[in-house]
Amino acid sequence: MQPNLTHLRQLEAESIHIIREVAASFERPVMLYSIGKDSSVLLHLARKAFYPAPPPFPLMHVDTTWKFREMIEFRDRMAAEYGFDLIVHINQDGVERGIGPFTHGSSLHTDVMKTESLKQALNKYKFDAAFGGARRDEEKARAKERVFSFRTETHRWDPKNQRPELWDIYNARINKGESIRAFPISNWTELDIWQYIYLEQIPIVPLYYSAKRPVVERDGMLIMVDDDRMPLKPGEKPEMKSVRFRTLGCYPLTGAVESEAATLPEIIQEMLLTRSSERQGRMIDHDQAGSMEKKKQEGYF
């Protein structure tokens, strides 16, 4: 029996409802734009939510200065094409201290250039609500997070003291200095995201598609040599391999997978036939068990 609304249309409508609710309930909302595929979907949904008007909030990218070059190109191209208001924030303090993943390790780098930087930006612009593209299927700690996730004045998340969230009614009340992180695509899975990108022909960063790229193998991960800041260890030599990325972040921390999938259907096909989850390519989860939960408590998205 043909459904009245397919699962993607239901997910889409739920997300639009959430986006409108945030825009209507807060004084200074912002959409965090990470340039990844989930962000692309989020941006697309925001455009749908307010059509024919443009989204009534700016986009903000927290740049660690270690993103893939193609991500930055894509970001600037999208901003120009859609004419949205883009804020790029870089933790200048971290830059001056020369913080980077190669010199200081993934943990400190993420902490300073991502988590701290995000807090800086939210404080600087006094945003009281920030959209994020997190999904509940990504990680166990996220499975329990609310759609409207309350943050204290110091941006902390308290998993044991979350507001109950019933039906489609979201509690948007906060005191001055507190904020809400809103996750409109909470209920989407990775497969939903890809199917929707395919269905709606949403532009994504070319790094998701397979191409010959220079990589070295390190700690079991294929790291792309995206620029000359990457110090090569003795004996390491970049090799051209057909690789693509299932998730995008700082290039030194993001593992590539060997793949021939060069179109969306091929990517989806590969995803369904292989059996490793997308966050495997992210170093940040491997540090210790429950590490995402810890990072989230400290204010990471």
Add this chain to the structure above:
Amino acid sequence: MAHKSDLIADDILGYLKAQEEKSLLRFITCGSVDDGKSTLIGRLLWDSKLIFEDQLAALESDSRKVGTQGGEIDFALLLDGLQAEREQGITIDVAYRFFSTDKRKFIVADTPGHEQYTRNMATGASTADVAVILIDARKGILTQTRRHSFITSLLGIKHVVLAVNKMDLIDYDQSKFDEIVAAYNAFAAQLNYSSITAIPLSALRGDNMIEASANTPWYSGPTLLAHLEDIQVEQDAINKPFRLPVQWVNRPNLDFRGFSGTVSSGRVKPGDEIVVTASGQTSKVKEIVTFDGNLDEAIAGQAITLTLEDEIDISRGDVLAASDAKPEFADQFEARIIWMHEDHLLPGRPYLIKMGAQVTSAQISDLKYKVNVNTLEHVAGKTLELNEVGIANISADKALAFDPYDENRHSGRFIIIDRFTNATVGAGMVNHSLRRATNIKWQEMDINKQARAYQKGQKSVVLWFTGLSGAGKSTVANLVEKKLHALGKHTYTLDGDNVRHGLNKDLGFTDADRVENIRRVGETAKLFVDAGVITLVSFISPFKSERQLARSLVEKDEFIEVFIDTPLEVCEQRDVKGLYKKARAGEIANFTGISSPYERPENAEIVVNTADQSAEEAAEQIVAKLEEFGVLGAWYPEI
């Protein structure tokens, strides 16, 4: 089976096409730690191939470390998200799980079953269409089974799957299964379910989970997954009357004014007549606007933007509804409440209520009784504590639009917010409104409006006199009333100034007060019409929207707009009350005709003026028109 690997490998485009037709089902699983709930969900995730190798590796290592299955894979470990819970071996919050098959995507609300977590179960149940209630076949129906059933039913879930688990531990004994099912059906008769499907299972062994089990040859019903794939719940919302809570007014430029929101129930097409619940104003749907083009029709669940034929005042919090099936609109109602916070409920204290996009301050004025969630017994009480359920009267500071929750699950639901801590402290579902005004429509009264009007030999109507200050409204109305009285008609006049001395003396001249002023006069006029009286209302009422509001309160042929079209120069020259002079001197702000516009009626039923004709002539003309409209003649008693 879950996903057809061969189709994925051989014809990915065909597979993707088929995936676009998939539906979505949200369900909740209820059961306690020992019922095997996490194992059941873990198994569904596992069998739909959504457990990846790295997760499997982590699962195997976790199973050895903290597993409860003696080193075998412990599916439950896939689910228990937060570290604290993992160590305690219990789930303490609601978590959402996702899996899909070729037919459907599933969102599972995984909630704990302990009594102290009623809050979380209610949260999970609020968005679910189906409840899977787990029973340990060895133990049968327990207190917790009753509790889980009551809470899911309280939240309006209509479809239940009774998952009788651990059948392997009772040797797949049919008679024991039948006993459990019979006992459950007897209990559930008092709940509001429309379907109960009982399935004998072993989540751990996989019996009747995905494939029919050879161990239960006596069972011919569907497997758990097959049932979840096939159960139909979508029509529930679409078949209710149209409702659209307005979330956002979309106004990119002066030429476009759209009202954005999600259709919560029913369907809507361009041309449909809709009513704004709070103001009573009506209009027709012009377009259904979306990013993907205008739609011919929108149904429940779609997020859309409507444009209307008329420019009427609508803002966030308004509910647009089918004009022939309006929701209730009341500031007092009875609701069932689930308390969700450690600080207990204080009757009489102001809380915030958020119902859809409507937010208002409200008090829980009277707790009628509490319900014991284990026994369903009614218990007297003055307050509600965390995880308690009660029935209470609520008194809101402004009227809200809703349907009783049992009639329409997508309406009449709200959260309660503490005004100081901003915590969500409770949730509620409206049973019914307590306002007499809304009750009238379903009280069959033997003596009705027609009977009362007939007794007086007339048809009861509102004569709404509008015009500038000094146009002669009150003079003409007074003459008309005299003439009608002489004809033996029963009349009454509501005069703008006089009403402001009593009924409306608390109102000023802000926009909100102006609307309220009109609303009260309109409502009063409506009551007089109901009493069979010819009601004359004399009000400047300069704005079209105000007059439209008054008109919308009564039946179509009961509103007669009388436009006293005396030119401004004439009115100003007369200046009976000296107001024009003051307004010209800037002593009165927003004075109609001078510093505030008068929107001329375009389709008034009667137009007269007192510049070219005398007040007497105008009154005669009006009475003649009333004769013509059948207000005086048609009901005249034939003596």
